[in-house]
Amino acid sequence: MDIKGKVAVVSGGASGMGLEIVKRLLSLGAKAAIFDMNAAAGEAVVAEFGDSVMFADVNVTSEESVQAGVNATMEAFGAIHICVNCAGIATGSKTLGRDGPFPLDLWQKTLAVNLTGTFNVLRLCAEQMAKNTPDNDDGVRGAIVNTASVAAFEGQVGQAAYSASKGGIVGMTLPIARDLSTIGIRVNTIAPGLINTPMFESLPAPVYEALSSTPLFPKRLGRASEIAHMVTSIIENDYINGECIRMDAGLRMQPK
Template identity: 45%
Template structure:
């Protein structure tokens, strides 16, 4: 699918991987909807790329549906939808204080997994009634974000790994179901990237993490994630798969 001239919606686009994706898609000629929990962050990015800023919590179906309705009314059908919204949590199943963190598990799955499903579902509904874009009958592409933790979950990542594993697992059945509408579904599983989360690490901790990355031995740059999104949109045969982008790392238990 050609990116230029298309409407793209990116969640979590006020920072990190989502922001980089929004900027890259805009640079390729897309009209980008910058969706984020923070209106201020969405406004900042949208103002710099000429996009539309929307604030919405992806775990709230009503808010997300209202956002899609606004996009449809003001711009038209988004043909490229990228799910970057999510939270990183760390909680042991059996903490030392004996407190069982059920709330952490529930919240992590609600934001990461349920939120991705909400956006995917509403994106698919919008795309399914749009006119095909090419001779193949393509109507759009949806890219979700998992994590290498879906396969290499570390101690303390039971909730996070479960949420990302769910995203990875729904990729193929979603792609198979939506194939009749000409909608592709892909998932990217990033490894260690330079985001707000990693920026808070002490220099020694960051160096230690990077030393475990085979090649290149550095954290990924957000635009390198965005480059993969662009490649997925451009290549019509990429469908129903999970792609790791991780410098060949396999995370240790802790």
């Protein structure tokens, strides 16, 4: 798919990896709709980039909220060709800890945002993608990229809910790709490792240095720009479909 002239929806696009993805898509000539709940950050992106980007205050767990965001995107840009799901939360609690069993409401919230939220956004974007005129002779109408985590494969102590939510994203990638193949929509997932975000920069220096040495090679945290590069590479390469791609520099997480 040629990204130039296309319209992308990026959930969680107001900050972190999502924001880097938005910026890269814009640099390649796309327009972007940011679905996020951080209105101040979202509007700041709009102020910086102007008419090529819009912000919608979207709660990914709500069908009505996502549908309103999709409607606003269609009104502003007339189509949706790309969907990138970055919205998510990181939670932690032991299955049985000092304060008792894992709080069920925390379990449900984690899966609601990370797993159900991802599916909620992509299914409603796919409905609009199906209306697109094919982009090329392959019949491409859309591309979806979801964000999982290496925790889907090597969850650490206290990550039962987070790992389950990210493992669910990995597990649903191929079935959804199969579902949408008949209408020319590809579906892929990336599984980042330790990516340098503002959260990491706030850590004490010894902790930051220890985490930076964990990957196999190169011995550093990943950059959000590297994630964004992979996302756009997946979008541009029509022969990548139904895949989960780890981006972790050979990292294998330890129990804790």
